[in-house]
Structures are given as C-alpha cells and as structure tokens.
Amino acid sequence: DAKTTQPPSMDCAEGRAANLPCNHSTISGNEYVYWYRQIHSQGPQYIIHGLKNNETNEMASLIITEDRKSSTLILPHATLRDTAVYYCIVRGFNQGGKLIFGQGTELSVKP
C-alpha cells in the first residue's frame, strides 16, 4: 500500500493561505490522492481528491507534482474554523478500495 508522510503540526495566521504538504513517493499510476480533515472529535470530512491534474473546489486546492510523488493542499484564506487534523491518503482499486489514515498534520490557525 502506498504510504504518505506529513509534518505532524503546522501553524498558520488567520486570513493567510495554509499550505499542507504530503509525500507519497510510492504511489501507483491508478491511485488517487485524497485529503480529509477532522475537527475535534467529529467524523472526518472529505475535502478534495485528484489523480494527476490540479483540482480546486469551494474548500481548497490540490496541487499534485508532475511525478505524482508529492502534493500540497492549499486553504486559500484560513480561518479559525479550519483548525483541525488534515489527512493525506492514497487510495485505489489495487488496494481493494481500502481507506487507510496516517497520522496527519495538526493545523493550528491563529488570530
């Protein structure tokens, strides 16, 4: 299974962009990169996912490098409510569709 590596914690000033990196150097060609976040003890929330191309939705942007070995989740204007643990996950059919969480990055947005 492709593994991901994320920094354990990051800080970001309110109103600034938060850039969360993820390394997935063993990703296979048909595996997707997913980002989820978990606020306090709530159930994880889906943010965005992508295969090769950069993706953007109302919550965030996902930048995937050309070799697909790493990616960055961008929250363009972080708010205090974005304080959460962010998980980068690699998922694909060759893993049987399993969704395996790593340790994630604890993002603290500060006023």
Place this chain on the structure above:
Amino acid sequence: DAGITQSPRYKITETGRQVTLMCHQTWSHSYMFWYRQDLGHGLRLIYYSAAADITDKGEVPDGYVVSRSKTENFPLTLESATRSQTSVYFCASSESGVSEAFFGQGTRLTVV
C-alpha cells in the same frame, strides 16, 4: 433523512459482554468501513466491505466481527468486550473504491 447514521452514540458495557454497533447509510453506497480512534490517535481501519456479503479485514480486526447482509447496513460486533476496546468508533461509506467517503458522527464506547 439521507446520510449515514450510527447508533448508539454512547454506550457503556461491561467486560465480557457482547455489544453491537450499528451503521446505516441511505445512499446505497457499495463500500462501507469501520474505524476506531483512541484518545489522541489517528483512525485505524477495523473492517471494510466492498459490497453486500463481501467483507475484509483492515489494520486491527482482532476481537471484532462484521456482517453485511444488506447494502445499507454494516454492523460491528464485539463478541466479548475488553477494556482495550474502549474507543470512539466511526463508520463510513463510499460509492466506489475511488470516490469520497462520508463518515458518521461516531459511537463512543466505554468498556468497564
């Protein structure tokens, strides 16, 4: 209401008792998952299911049993609860093996 629901939300049980946590989704999603999350830790996959009558082990399956006779339900049973199974349990579902997953609100289980 559409969505994914877990029941009960809170449960206290005694060591050695059998307890079943319920998970129900209204989307007819093919995939369903059970996770546990211990205090201060990430989520660990217990079991997952790709379709009705198809289940597979995750990272920490010991001590748990699952079944999936209907697409919309995925119960998790602790046949003989132990204190080490005190945790918050999350259920999730996704339409396919590469689509986004939706999570329930969690069940907080305490084994005394």
